[in-house]
Amino acid sequence: MLKQMEGSHAVAEAVALCRPEVICAYPISPQTHIVEGVGEMVKAGKITNCEFINVESEFAAMSVAIGSSATGARTYTATASQGLLFMVEAVYNASGLGLPIVMTVANRAIGAPINIWNDHSDSISQRDSGWIQLFAETNQEALDLHIQAFKLAEELSLPVMVCMDGFILTHAYERVDIPTQEQVDAFLPPYEPRQVLDTHAPVSIGAMVGPEAFTEVRYLAHEKQMQALDLIPKLAGEFKTIFGRDSGGLVRPYRTEDAETIVIAMGSVLGTIKDTVDEMRDAGVKIGVLGVISFRPFPLDAVREAIKHAKRVVVLEKTFAVGIGGILATDVRTSFFGFGIQIESYTVIAGLGGRPITKASLHELFEKAGRDDLPRLTFLDLDWKVVNKQLERERKMRRSGPAAENILRDVSSTAAHLG
């Protein structure tokens, strides 16, 4: 049924339709509306056979999720930003133990400097945690990916993060198609654990593993993610059969067939990029965009297949690895390195801490890329004047003061604020 609603509430509806049995959460903006929504539905009896547990911290949220998932309950939680960092030890345990928890990450920057706005630094910091990470482009896809995530997680016995842009998606009202309970039930069978703490067939979960077997257990974690590379497109296909929509999958190409320049990105910025690509196509520029939905596992073959004919790729990412540059860009380069494919590749860091990514900036960026007139690493819309002023200050004065405070002063003396 088509509805105009907030992204967070759409996700809450999707989670409810998945018949979760334990929801444990500690509220942290911008995902708060999601757990508020499911909390209300549990209380009102709209989600039956489900326990909603208010925990005292994010660390407790993931710990409770581990416990409930290990006893065979379909388990959901949500977090963002510092909240995700606070639960990290348990995040690694959830994947290391192979527990199929589904967690929404309403993507947000991590501090310091403290910042409540959107970028991808939080979930990308958990790149190597062993969780599957799927990135939604729209609220419809966020909703759909949650339904797919439970099935994917439970088939593989691996936890899945569904990543959606904080505020930009979570707080946006847009049209979504809410599926029926019958559709979701047809797609997602009741949870049948591959491992479970069961008093009738007792096992222990969480053995200490020494050097004699640690590598083998860790390899199997990798093997399972490789299995996900096959399962993710298969589930997207099954999903389409029942729900009639293209959602999920590994990657999503748009106008890439004959493209000389292919932009690669994740999440909601793909929409703005598609609009820019359409305008440039109208002007005769051979440009396309490849959305990466599955960041972990990273679909090396699918990415290579989509870009191998291009002259260049522009990887635009909402986070970066301080001290080297791109993260997604490094993965993209891995996809074609050693295959005898000659592609120029440019890394663009954009949208950090909620800075809007505008069509105007993207036009300029992609035009420069088309002329191969772009540095290998670009920070989109970086204010060099402000940066250089601070660098100068640091050169001249030993006690030059905290960078964030200095830069804020410099910015507020020049910027015209909208509101």
Next chain:
Amino acid sequence: MFEVRIHGRGGQGVVTAAEMLSIAAFEEAHHAQAFPSFGSERTGAPVVAFCRIAEKEIRLREPIMEPDALIIQDPTLLQSVDVFSGLKKDGFILINTKSTFEELGLADYVRDWPADRLCTLAATDLGLKHVGRPMPNVPLLAGFAALSGVIKLESVIMAINAKFSGKVAAGNIAGATEAFELVRARIESARKEAAHA
């Protein structure tokens, strides 16, 4: 695509107004996207919310920088915020005030503007009268429907019923209806004056 930017202060229902506008547009089978300017949400602080309305899927996620219409929920913002930034020429302007554009010092800015695209409305008073709270957002939304013709009053009422219930919904519907009629009468007289001029 039709783009609306709403300026106000924290506590005035600015974000709710944008969301309701998107619901009203959705009820008329348009695609609509509403989102706030994600600042720290403090009572009294300047707040901006946005709404796009289109006939196909809206993919763009940048803030609205060149709006087709402005709703200004608090005229004191005129002194501190560049509310008119990027407004398209001849765009719609609706301001919550008892004053006129001239009295607000905007005579020069709107000199060449078509008179039927400008309106002021004492929306806070309408909120007080009908809901018992100084909430200008719903009357302004209905006023905007009358001013722009982009959405119908019936759709605004559907949006009210989606967001509120009981007495609050009834009060808001009464406030919206009065605001719609007030603005419609003003626009009609502005058009008549323009025709005679």
